[in-house]
Amino acid sequence: MTGVFRRRITSAKDRLEEKTRGKSKLSGWVLPRQTTSFADEGSWTNIDADVTPVERRTWSTFTVMGFWFSDALNAQGWEGPSSIIQLGLTWREAFYLTVLGAIVDTVPLVLNGAIGAHYHIPFPVVTRSSFGYYFSRFAIVVRLITALFWNAIQTWTGSQAMQQVIRAIWPSFLNIPNHFPESSGITTSLMVSHLVFWCVQTAVVLTPPHKLKWFFLFKVIVVLTASTATVIAMTYKAHGVVFKRATMATNIPDFTRYMRNKRGVYWQALMLPAINLLLSVFGTISTSCAKVVYGTYIWDPLELVSYWEGPSGRCGAFFVGLCWVVAQIGTNLSASIISASNDLTNLFPKYINIRRGAILVSLISGWIMVPWKIVYSAESLITFISALAIFLAPIASILATDYWIVKKRNFDVPGLYRRHGRYEYNYGINWRAAIAFLVAVTPTLPGLANSVNSNVKISDGLQHMYDCNYLYSFLSGAFVYVTLSKVFPAPETLLASPIYEDLAILESVKYVGQAAHSHMDKLDAEVTEKREEE
Numbered sequence: 001m002t003g004v005f006r007r008r009i010t011s012a013k014d015r016l017e018e019k020t021r022g023k024s025k026l027s028g029w030v031l032p033r034q035t036t037s038f039a040d041e042g043s044w045t046n047i048d049a050d051v052t053p054v055e056r057r058t059w060s061t062f063t064v065m066g067f068w069f070s071d072a073l074n075a076q077g078w079e080g081p082s083s084i085i086q087l088g089l090t091w092r093e094a095f096y097l098t099v100l101g102a103i104v105d106t107v108p109l110v111l112n113g114a115i116g117a118h119y120h121i122p123f124p125v126v127t128r129s130s131f132g133y134y135f136s137r138f139a140i141v142v143r144l145i146t147a148l149f150w151n152a153i154q155t156w157t158g159s160q161a162m163q164q165v166i167r168a169i170w171p172s173f174l175n176i177p178n179h180f181p182e183s184s185g186i187t188t189s190l191m192v193s194h195l196v197f198w199c200v201q202t203a204v205v206l207t208p209p210h211k212l213k214w215f216f217l218f219k220v221i222v223v224l225t226a227s228t229a230t231v232i233a234m235t236y237k238a239h240g241v242v243f244k245r246a247t248m249a250t251n252i253p254d255f256t257r258y259m260r261n262k263r264g265v266y267w268q269a270l271m272l273p274a275i276n277l278l279l280s281v282f283g284t285i286s287t288s289c290a291k292v293v294y295g296t297y298i299w300d301p302l303e304l305v306s307y308w309e310g311p312s313g314r315c316g317a318f319f320v321g322l323c324w325v326v327a328q329i330g331t332n333l334s335a336s337i338i339s340a341s342n343d344l345t346n347l348f349p350k351y352i353n354i355r356r357g358a359i360l361v362s363l364i365s366g367w368i369m370v371p372w373k374i375v376y377s378a379e380s381l382i383t384f385i386s387a388l389a390i391f392l393a394p395i396a397s398i399l400a401t402d403y404w405i406v407k408k409r410n411f412d413v414p415g416l417y418r419r420h421g422r423y424e425y426n427y428g429i430n431w432r433a434a435i436a437f438l439v440a441v442t443p444t445l446p447g448l449a450n451s452v453n454s455n456v457k458i459s460d461g462l463q464h465m466y467d468c469n470y471l472y473s474f475l476s477g478a479f480v481y482v483t484l485s486k487v488f489p490a491p492e493t494l495l496a497s498p499i500y501e502d503l504a505i506l507e508s509v510k511y512v513g514q515a516a517h518s519h520m521d522k523l524d525a526e527v528t529e530k531r532e533e534e
Contacts, residue, residue, distance in 0.1 A: 029351050038417035038501075044350040048342070051413065052120040058211075078227070078283040078301050094284055102276035104470065108393075111400035119413055119500075123339065124346035127395075128416045129493070130402035130481070134428025137347065139395050144343040146392060148365045149374065151336035155362075156194070156371035158201065158328030160302045163193035164321030167306075168314040186372045198366045201329045205337050205358045212333060219330035226323030227282045230301060233308075233316060234289035337361050389470040390448060394440035394477030398433050401478045406485040410495040422492045432484040440477035444469040 031046055039045040047053070089097075115126050123143070127136035167173045167189075178187045186194075204215070283299070290298035298304045302324060305317040341357030352360070365371065403409060415421035419428070446458045447466020458466075465472055 031353060038414040040418050046349050046353050048345045048354040049349055078279055095280060098280035099277050102273040106273060108396035108400055112396060115403050119411055122342045124343060125416050126399060128423050129411055130398050131433045132425040132428050132430040133419055133423055135430060140343045142391050144340050147336040147340035151332050151361060151365040152369045152371035153375050154328050154332045155366050156375055158325055159194035159197040161321045161324035162197040163190060164302055164305055164317050166193060168318035202362050204329050205333060205362060206355060209338050216330060219326050222323045223327045226320045230320055231282050231285050234286045390441060390444045390473055393470050393473035394437050397474045397478035398436055398481045401482050405482050410498050412495060412499040425490060432481055436477045436481035439480045440473040
C-alpha cells in the first residue's frame with residue numbers, strides 16, 4: 001500500500017516538473033499556435049478569440065435566461081435600493097430609481113447582445129467595427145479595468161458571505177485574535193474567509209464558459225430561495241409591520257408577464273428589470289424590517305444575518321451565507337471574470353487563453369487590488385458604480401449604433417480579424433468613435449472628481465450633468481457617432497449584406513475560408529515580387 005502511494009506521489013511530481021519546465025522564462029509560457037479561419041497569416045491567435053465553433057454553441061434561450069438571472073442576483077443588487085434608503089431617500093424613491101435604472105440598462109444589453117448572437121464573435125472583436133482595429137484596444141482596456149474593479153468588489157462580498165458560513169459552524173471563529181491594524185480595513189478572521197472564498201471561486205472559474213449553464217441554473221434556485229427566506233424571517237421578526245408600506249411587492253407579475261414575448265433575444269431584455277425589481281423589493285423590505293427589529297437600517301444582507309444568533313439563527317446564517325457565496329461566484333463569472341479573460345486573450349493571444357486569463361483576473365482583483373479597501377460605505381459603492389457608467393456608457397452606445405444604424409447589421413467577419421482589412425480606417429483608428437467618446441466623457445469628469453473629493457468645486461450645470469451621467473454619456477456618444485458616420489462615412493465598411501466567411505473564385509476554382517485567405521496572400525506576394533523585379 002505504501003509503495004503504491006509513493007509511486008503515485010512520484011508520478012504526480014514528474015508531471016508537475018514536466019509542466020513547469022521552462023516556465024521561468026517568458027518563452028516558456030507561449031501557447032501552441034492554433035489555426036483560425038480569418039486571422040492574418042502568421043499572426044498569433046487561439047480558439048477563445050476566434051468565431052465560436054459550432055460545437056461550443058451550447059446555450060439555449062433558457063440558458064441565456066438563467067444567465068440574466070445569475071448576473072442580476074448578487075448582493076450589490078440587494079444593497080442598491082437599501083443603500084439609497086440609508087442615504088435618506090424614501091422606499092418609494094429607492095424602488096422607482098432601481099426599476100428605472102434596470103430598464104435603462106437593458107437597452108444597450110439587448111442591442112449589443114444581438115451582435116454576439118448574430119455573428120458569434122466576442123466583444124473585443126466587435127469593437128473593431130466601430131473603433132478600428134487598433135483603437136478597439138482602448139475600449140478593451142477600459143472594460144478590462146472596470147471588470148477588475150467590479151470583480152474585486154464582488155469577491156470581497158463573497159468573502160463576507162463565507163465568513164457567515166464559517167462562523168455559523170464555529171461561532172468562536174469571530175473571536176480569533178486580530179493581527180491586522182485597524183487602518184488596514186480587514187481582520188484576521190475576514191482574511192481567512194477571503195482566502196477560503198478565493199480558493200473556492202478559483203476552482204469554479206476554471207470551467208470553460210460553454211459548460212457553465214448548469215451552474216447558472218443552480219445559482220438561480222439557491223439565491224431566490226435564500227432571498228425569499230431572508231425576507232420572510234425579517235418580516236416575522238418585525239411582526240409584519242413593513243408590509244403595510246410594501247404593497248409594491250405585488251407588482252412583480254406585471255413585469256414578469258413580458259417574458260412571454262416570442263421574439264427571442266428581445267424578450268430576454270425583460271429578465272433584468274424583473275429580477276432587479278424582485279431583488280430591490282426584497283432588499284427594501286428587509287432593510288425596513290431591520291429598522292424595526294434592530295433600530296437601524298441595515299442595507300448589507302450579510303451584515304443583517306450576522307445579527308442572527310442561537311442554533312436556529314446560526315443555521316439560517318449558514319444557508320443564507322452559502323447561497324450568497326454561490327451568488328457572488330456566479331456574478332463574478334458572468335459580469336467580470338469571463339469578460340476580462342476575453343479581453344486579456346485578445347490583447348495577449350500569444351500567452352493568454354481563457355483559462356490563464358481567469359487565473360490572472362482572480363489574482364489581480366482578489367489580492368493585488370486589495371478589495372477590502374475599495375468597499376467601505378454605501379456612498380463609496382454608489383460613487384464607484386457611477387464612475388463605471390461614465391466610461392462604459394459611450395462604448396456601449398457606439399457599439400450599438402454602429403451595428404444597428406451605421407452598418408445596418410452588416411459586418412464583414414473575416415475583415416474584423418485583419419489588421420489591414422476594411423476596418424483599418426486611418427492607421428487602425430476610427431476618429432469618429434474617438435471624438436464621440438471624448439464628447440460623451442469629458443463633461444462628466446469634473447463631476448466625478450467632485451464626487452470623489454468634495455474639495456473640488458464645480459458649477460451647478462456640471463453637477464447636474466454628472467447626476468445624469470449615464471443618460472448623457474450614452475445618448476451623446478450615440479448621437480455624435482451616428483452624425484459623424486453619416487456626414488463623413490467610411491464607404492469601405494458599409495456593406496449591402498453580411499460576410500460570414502472568405503469566398504474567392506480564382507482561375508475557375510472556388511476558395512472558401514482560410515483557403516481563400518491563404519491563396520489571396522500567395523497571389524499578393526507573387527504580384528509584389530514581380531513588381532520588384534520590374
